[in-house]
Amino acid sequence: MILNQEQIMLRETVGQFFEDQSPVSRLRALQQRPVEESYDREFWSEMVGLGLTGITVPEVFEGLQFGWMGLGAVSQEAGRRLVASPLLSSVALAQNVLLNCASKRQIESYLPRLLSGEITASVALDEGRFFDPGAVLVTEQNGQISGSKARVLDASMSSLIFCVARREAGGLGVAVVATDDECVSMTPARFMDLRGCAAITFEGVPADRTEWLEGVDVASGLEQAIDQATIILAAEMMGSARETLERTVSYLNEREQFDVKLATFQALQHRCARLYCELELAESTVAAALMALDDAASSVSAQASAAKTLANDVFSLVTSEAVQLHGGMGVTEEMDIGLFLKRSRVCNQLLGSSSYHRDRYARLLGF
Amino acid sequence: MTEDALSVFRAEVAEWLDRHCPASQRQPIVREEQIWGGRRRVFPSDEARSWFEACRDKGYTAPDWPVAYGGAGLDAEQEKILKQEMSRLGCRPPLYCQGLWMLGPALLVYGSEDQKREHLGAICRGEIRWAQGYSEPSAGSDLANLKTKAEDCGDHFLVNGTKIWTTKADEADWIFCLVRTRDAAPKQAGISFLLIDMASEGVSTSPIPLISGDSEFCQTFFDNVRVPKRNLVGAINEGWAVAKELLNHERKMMAAFEGMLEKPAMALLELAHYAVGVSEDGRLADPELRSDIVSHLMRETGIRQMGERIYRQGKAGQMDARLPLLMKYLGTSQAQVKDELILAALGGEGLSMDDESVASEGVRKMVKQWAFNKSLTIAGGTSEVQLNIIAKRALGMASGERRS
Numbered sequence: 001m002i003l004n005q006e007q008i009m010l011r012e013t014v015g016q017f018f019e020d021q022s023p024v025s026r027l028r029a030l031q032q033r034p035v036e037e038s039y040d041r042e043f044w045s046e047m048v049g050l051g052l053t054g055i056t057v058p059e060v061f062e063g064l065q066f067g068w069m070g071l072g073a074v075s076q077e078a079g080r081r082l083v084a085s086p087l088l089s090s091v092a093l094a095q096n097v098l099l100n101c102a103s104k105r106q107i108e109s110y111l112p113r114l115l116s117g118e119i120t121a122s123v124a125l126d127e128g129r130f131f132d133p134g135a136v137l138v139t140e141q142n143g144q145i146s147g148s149k150a151r152v153l154d155a156s157m158s159s160l161i162f163c164v165a166r167r168e169a170g171g172l173g174v175a176v177v178a179t180d181d182e183c184v185s186m187t188p189a190r191f192m193d194l195r196g197c198a199a200i201t202f203e204g205v206p207a208d209r210t211e212w213l214e215g216v217d218v219a220s221g222l223e224q225a226i227d228q229a230t231i232i233l234a235a236e237m238m239g240s241a242r243e244t245l246e247r248t249v250s251y252l253n254e255r256e257q258f259d260v261k262l263a264t265f266q267a268l269q270h271r272c273a274r275l276y277c278e279l280e281l282a283e284s285t286v287a288a289a290l291m292a293l294d295d296a297a298s299s300v301s302a303q304a305s306a307a308k309t310l311a312n313d314v315f316s317l318v319t320s321e322a323v324q325l326h327g328g329m330g331v332t333e334e335m336d337i338g339l340f341l342k343r344s345r346v347c348n349q350l351l352g353s354s355s356y357h358r359d360r361y362a363r364l365l366g367f
Numbered sequence: 368m369t370e371d372a373l374s375v376f377r378a379e380v381a382e383w384l385d386r387h388c389p390a391s392q393r394q395p396i397v398r399e400e401q402i403w404g405g406r407r408r409v410f411p412s413d414e415a416r417s418w419f420e421a422c423r424d425k426g427y428t429a430p431d432w433p434v435a436y437g438g439a440g441l442d443a444e445q446e447k448i449l450k451q452e453m454s455r456l457g458c459r460p461p462l463y464c465q466g467l468w469m470l471g472p473a474l475l476v477y478g479s480e481d482q483k484r485e486h487l488g489a490i491c492r493g494e495i496r497w498a499q500g501y502s503e504p505s506a507g508s509d510l511a512n513l514k515t516k517a518e519d520c521g522d523h524f525l526v527n528g529t530k531i532w533t534t535k536a537d538e539a540d541w542i543f544c545l546v547r548t549r550d551a552a553p554k555q556a557g558i559s560f561l562l563i564d565m566a567s568e569g570v571s572t573s574p575i576p577l578i579s580g581d582s583e584f585c586q587t588f589f590d591n592v593r594v595p596k597r598n599l600v601g602a603i604n605e606g607w608a609v610a611k612e613l614l615n616h617e618r619k620m621m622a623a624f625e626g627m628l629e630k631p632a633m634a635l636l637e638l639a640h641y642a643v644g645v646s647e648d649g650r651l652a653d654p655e656l657r658s659d660i661v662s663h664l665m666r667e668t669g670i671r672q673m674g675e676r677i678y679r680q681g682k683a684g685q686m687d688a689r690l691p692l693l694m695k696y697l698g699t700s701q702a703q704v705k706d707e708l709i710l711a712a713l714g715g716e717g718l719s720m721d722d723e724s725v726a727s728e729g730v731r732k733m734v735k736q737w738a739f740n741k742s743l744t745i746a747g748g749t750s751e752v753q754l755n756i757i758a759k760r761a762l763g764m765a766s767g768e769r770r771s
Binding site for chain 1: 639640758
């Protein structure tokens, strides 16, 4: 990633902050908390204090305007420490759904509250196994929203849900619904990586308690926002994958068997070298996608699909290999490697698996 | 250079290329029409000759070399612009030559002033074609084990031994060689870098038949060959440093090999569409092939993006020195993946390299390419050697006792 001076400072500050304040033990501590708590609220306030809600937001909206590369760098640092926060759900996803799908008036009404940390929002996408824009079953009928959404990230910590639903007049829309609405029922759950989500059922939320986003082209705005969040998630995954490989190489450099360091065995050297090649290949694709976002390039959608596919595949591979290369320790709770492994499989399914994105990439290229 | 100056430069380059590159030289290059230069050089057509001569006179056969040695003296940004404009207009590379890609860059660093003047210009002008004499029958990945001996005979060296995998040595005029000038430990400390005129008495070459049906690689023999002392590059017994400099250029060249090869008759996607057809929903009819092609395209693009990332890092002064170590391994492996996909797409139509009744000419070429490209992960340092280097230098993995 080529960063400018401001972005380098941002990355260093945030990286140090995560290292000092959010070791992996902070994530583990969530296990002792009620299932509704998908991250540490106080720690999130500190992140907000550093301005992390406004990295990509233009200065006219009181943001930092550090660009997508800036948010990508912060997400990578978060990935290194497995930081649980609404950086993906509220900042990368909900905020951009708002910016891409809402009217100016709506942006002015919600964005300042999101930026100040007063509220967070989450986007309800998935139904069934994954999000398929062509098969959305949550619908508007007689002005009321009904249906069920699965795996809405950090939903029980959010004030607002941006629900993707089929409009009565046809086409997709995004409805803003308060999580405390009496017609919204939520079942919170914890993924195996200790992050939180909820299944949500909308039981006829009436029109006067629903606000539809009124941007010019909601469907393509939504696709754009999902592409943006997908690339940011890929950046976070690259941070986690890199950390996993580095921890594994250090382990091999320390652990001795047959009177030599494990790292001296060529079989293991080649495995690690291959992993490193895969890692930098994926990183190059993710960095190019972040750059495409900053340049508002027309190829962003295909690049988002390529970035997510390569990030999915390398993160899965590196974590599986890391467990094996740590030997028996790799399958113990004492090591963090297992958490990286589980995180990789959760990330694989968020915002599109590899097979989904390969198919999408082919369609975008016309085959 | 400022952005303004660069855009002026771009406009000038585009105008020059447009004026000097005839339409026939903007067709995708085919192997038979590549210009390799040398004493026996031939041009496939008058237009090919005039395009080559225009580039030669402008210094564009070696755009980044100093003007004094026959280049155009372009800096990295200008060279990139020239390449971009050439690729935009579809201009063929004016000259293919190992001297250009490998020996020249090493001479620029290690050559004496006399050597630079004698050899660099002849390379740029396409007058001398070079071969590389590194490997030997008993010195492959363990290159330092080489045995070809250069004996000090006062005003000249007397060279005896043999070199193998000397690409196109049967068509080359000169060969740059690693030779043993003393028995030393470690073995690297007794190696020197020597330039040898292949017209000298005692040099002979024979082509090696390959699985592709061609004989790109040769074996070259040296039998009491007298080589003047002025042809020694760098200090005596210090040829290993020159060799390593040169290998870096070879690996860079091989990582980007695809771009210099003959373009296949059809791009992979086009070929797949043509060969396996499309289903009603517009998807390629063979879903497994479709998925494999997507994976390949994503990775191929990723490798290109890594090249651009390295370039931008250099420009921004944020170079990660580990990344260039990965390019040869990734680029050559991916080129082979592509060949396998071409074969998969061809199906039963791609089962012959030479039988016209089984496969058309275009198809036969693709199949030969598949077979030839198996050498990409072997030549210039095998993939296994690359992985050793990556593990040690990029990842800092501990070295063990070498069990040799």
